[in-house]
Amino acid sequence: KNEVEQSPQNLTAQEGEFITINCSYSVGISALHWLQQHPGGGIVSLFMLSSGKKKHGRLIATINIQEKHSSLHITASHPRDSAVYICAVAGNQFYFGTGTSLTVIP
Amino acid sequence: EAGVAQSPRYKIIEKRQSVAFWCNPISGHATLYWYQQILGQGPKLLIQFQNNGVVDDSQLPKDRFSAERLKGVDSTLKIQPAKLEDSAVYLCASSSRGRNTEAFFGQGTRLTVV
Numbered sequence: 001k002n003e004v005e006q007s008p009q010n011l012t013a014q015e016g017e018f019i020t021i022n023c024s025y026s027v028g029i030s031a032l033h034w035l036q037q038h039p040g041g042g043i044v045s046l047f048m049l050s051s052g053k054k055k056h057g058r059l060i061a062t063i064n065i066q067e068k069h070s071s072l073h074i075t076a077s078h079p080r081d082s083a084v085y086i087c088a089v090a091g092n093q094f095y096f097g098t099g100t101s102l103t104v105i106p
Numbered sequence: 107e108a109g110v111a112q113s114p115r116y117k118i119i120e121k122r123q124s125v126a127f128w129c130n131p132i133s134g135h136a137t138l139y140w141y142q143q144i145l146g147q148g149p150k151l152l153i154q155f156q157n158n159g160v161v162d163d164s165q166l167p168k169d170r171f172s173a174e175r176l177k178g179v180d181s182t183l184k185i186q187p188a189k190l191e192d193s194a195v196y197l198c199a200s201s202s203r204g205r206n207t208e209a210f211f212g213q214g215t216r217l218t219v220v
Contacts (some may be wrong), residue, residue: 004148031206040113042213043149043197050206086148090205093162094139096148 001025006087006097013104019074019101023087026068034061034072035086043086046072077104090102112198112212120220124186127215131180131200137161139209140173140183141197149197154206155181188219 004025013019034046038096047054047061049070054061058077063070074081082104087097111130118124131138136157141149152171154162158178166173168191175181185192195214201207 033209035211042110043199043211045210046210048208088148093154094151094205096150098146099146106162 003091003095003096004087004089004097006100007083008100009098010101011103013073013077013102015078015104015106017077017104019077019081019104021072021085021102023070023072023097025070025087025089025095026067026089027089027095029089029091032063032070033088033090034070035088037084037086039083041068046085074102079104079106098101110198110200110212111194112215115213116216116218118218119188121190122187124184125188126182126184126215127141127196127198127217129181129183129198129212131198132210133196135200135202135210136178137201137204137207137209138175138181139197139199139201140181142200143195143197143214145194147183152183152196161204185217188217190219193217193219 007022031050033048035043037043058075060073084099084101086099115130138155140152143149152166153173155175158175173183195216197214198212199209201209
């Protein structure tokens with residue numbers, strides 16, 4: 001069993017839709033990272049959070065430490081949001097989810 | 107601010123050959139990570155440096171993989187000899203003070219072993 005589970009694995013949305021990607025983890029952590037990886041590209045850090053909620057533009061990340069769960073929301077999705085979104089948790093080491101592949105259709 | 111620089115971007119080698127990857131982290135970042143990402147999987151930590159010391163290399167296949175960060179700045183990751191299953195993207199990341207600070211990733215090196 002992976003220490004970090006993401007859902008869904010694949011997601012297709014129409015432009016403008018509200019998108020939610022979920023991450024559950026089973027280890028004790030000090031921080032959780034949401035990362036974005038474009039095809040053929042490197043990884044970009046979107047958020048690092050250890051409690052509550054953070055917002056950057058159309059992206060919102062929340063974390064519930066007690067439930068060991070985090071969500072990444074994208075409001076008013078756009079085709080340029082198409083990418084793989086990876087949840088990573090910082091415990092005694094970094095644990096990564098396998099990613100959620102998002103495709104936003106115009 | 108310059109990001110994490112990695113080279114080369116792509117490399118194709120035959121099995122049993124050797125290969126080396128280079129990473130220059132963000133200036134001032136004490137922590138440097140090397141990850142291996144096999145297609146369809148999340149990244150797997152190979153090694154973590156704090157300055158020029160190794161913090162975690164528990165998942166590094168030490169019989170064929172080696173890494174160094176001699177002056178606590180840039181780093182090289184070497185595979186010798188390469189196997190087909192080493193085909194992956196090798197990502198370098200850096201952070202200012204370890205796992206509880208934001209990590210910045212390079213573009214990665216895509217290695218194909220044939």
